[in-house]
Amino acid sequence: MIAFEHVGKRYGGRFDALAGLDFTVERGEMAFLTGHSGAGKSSLLKLIMLLERPSRGRILVAGHDIGRLHVSQVPYYRRQIGVVFQDHQLLSDRNIFHNVALPLMIQGVTPREQARRVRAALDKVGLLHREKALPVELSGGEQQRVGIARAVVNKPALLLADEPTGNLDPALSADIMRLFEDFNRIGTTVMIASHDLALIAGLHHRTLELADGRLIADKDAR
Amino acid sequence: MSSSRLRTRKPTPEAVESADAAERRARKGARSSRVSVESRYRSWLSHHGAMARDSARRLLVTPIASLLTMLAIAIALTLPAALWLALDSARLLDNELNDSAQLTLYLDTSVSEGRALDLADRLRDEQGIGGVRLITAAEGMEEFAQALDLKRSLSLLDNNPLPASIMITPVDTTPESVHQLATRLESEPGVESARLDLAWLERLRQLGELGQKVTLGLAVLFGLGVLLVVGNTIRLSVESRRQEIEVVTLIGATHAFVRRPFLYSGAWYGLGGGLLACGILALGGSWLAAPVTGLVQSYGGNYVLPSLGLSGGAALLFSSTILGWVGAWFAVGRHLASISPR
Secondary structure (H helix, E strand, C coil): CEEEEEEEEEECCCEEEEEEEEEEECCCCEEEEECCCCCCHHHHHHHHCCCCCCCEEEEEECCEEHHHCCHHHHHHHHCCEEEECCCCCCCCCCCHHHHHHHHHHHHCCCHHHHHHHHHHHHHHCCCHHHCCCCHHHCCHHHHHHHHHHHHHCCCCCEEEEECCCCCCCHHHHHHHHHHHHHHHHCCCEEEEECCCHHHHHCCCCEEEEEECCEEEEEECCC | CCHHHHHHHCCCHHHHHHHHHHHHHHHHCCCCCCCCHHHHHHHHHHHHHHHHHHHHHHHHHCHHHHHHHHHHHHHHHHHHHHHHHHHHHHHHHHHHHHHCCCEEEEECCCCCHHHHHHHHHHHHCCCCEEEEEEECHHHHHHHHHHHHCCHHHHCCCCCCCCCCEEEEEECCCCHHHHHHHHHHHHCCCCEEEEECCCHHHHHHHHHHHHHHHHHHHHHHHHHHHHHHHHHHHHHHHHHHCHHHHHHHHHCCCCHHHHHHHHHHHHHHHHHHHHHHHHHHHHHHHHHHHHHHHHHHHHCCCCCCCCCCHHHHHHHHHHHHHHHHHHHHHHHHHHHHHHCCCC
């Protein structure tokens, strides 16, 4: 699903945020990306989301060299990827339903179909009863679950998460990870950047460890 | 792992999608893609409607700020529009003056009244001549005496020193053709000279042309002003919605989708500014109407202050709306370029 081939990312001509990355994540796999702050986890995810382009090497997602995508094709590429952010990035001026419906609205899904899929996604994260609430009226854990619902509402083949449990206590974090495992079980490829080693260790999935922009360990815990 | 291996082993999303679609077709008939074209079109339309309403609502949330922006646009539009109106009325005036452009042929004093009449009759049938009026020497003397109240002193003269004259109204009133007509008629036997005073007509025309260019120049400048006003306002609103733009871009919004609400805001600003400009012009017109009418009447003229009218108003609103739209397009475009992947 994801293949990195000798990928490097250099900022400002001198600083190597990522260097010599070579790895593959298979379709339907679930993998964690760990490492200290500044190890390059976020940079790596940004490359997959095409927020940035690699300075060296190439990245294949579902067999396509995403470095060769034209700017006008980038939106359509991103629609195939669900993204969950640490600070969930919900829009504060609209309610939960409309936040989750956003990707469907962008893709031009009819309102009736939108409603059906939004409710299915909210049901999956256990927040169907809060669809009319505004993001501020929700707790941190609930907001993150809305963020996940928005990421999966259009059934993406690939789900990326950048520190999705960074602001949550251990019990809530475990809940969130269980949600990701559920999506992985129905075939979604999941890649989660997290520095919560204790949490990751208990989940028994593949773990890619970064340090100073290099891949220093690739452990399959299954 | 090489890409070819990845490709052979793993199906691409398209492959998955078409398999998915095939399965769905099998289940409930023809439905080729995940989001059908018709559904996309309908939701595109409804998104346009929603964005038009939403951007109007946003303008109404901050009524004073919106009104100030629209006023700035209106003032920038009023000046060139008022100049254009003034120019338009000057053109009307010009036409009227052209209609009164006359050519006077002074005949030799030796030409008899009968010959003068013959000449006038002949000229009447000639091409390029709209009207002919003969003023005999006696009539000329009469008019002259009356105009100057010199009846008594002139009656002392033994014979009439004035020549007969023929007033010609040309059909084509452009300076060149009137000139040509004058030279042609001057060579007629019995015609002493042809007189026409074109210099001031030409001056007026040149003044009109200058006015036209000045108006065009100002319209371009002030149009740019409108672009900047709208652009700056939209830039601020882009700044305040930066997070929203980044989020929707991240989840696959096209540039057109991101631009849409701002384009509608720009168009609303432009339309509002245009409406205000129409209002200012109407107010200014009624304010100036009384003194202008008084002034013109004192010259014995009959002149109505011009107004935009329906088509002029529509043109003003249309161009102001387009200017607002274009200004917004540039403002958002700059921001979009800055968040493209590098």
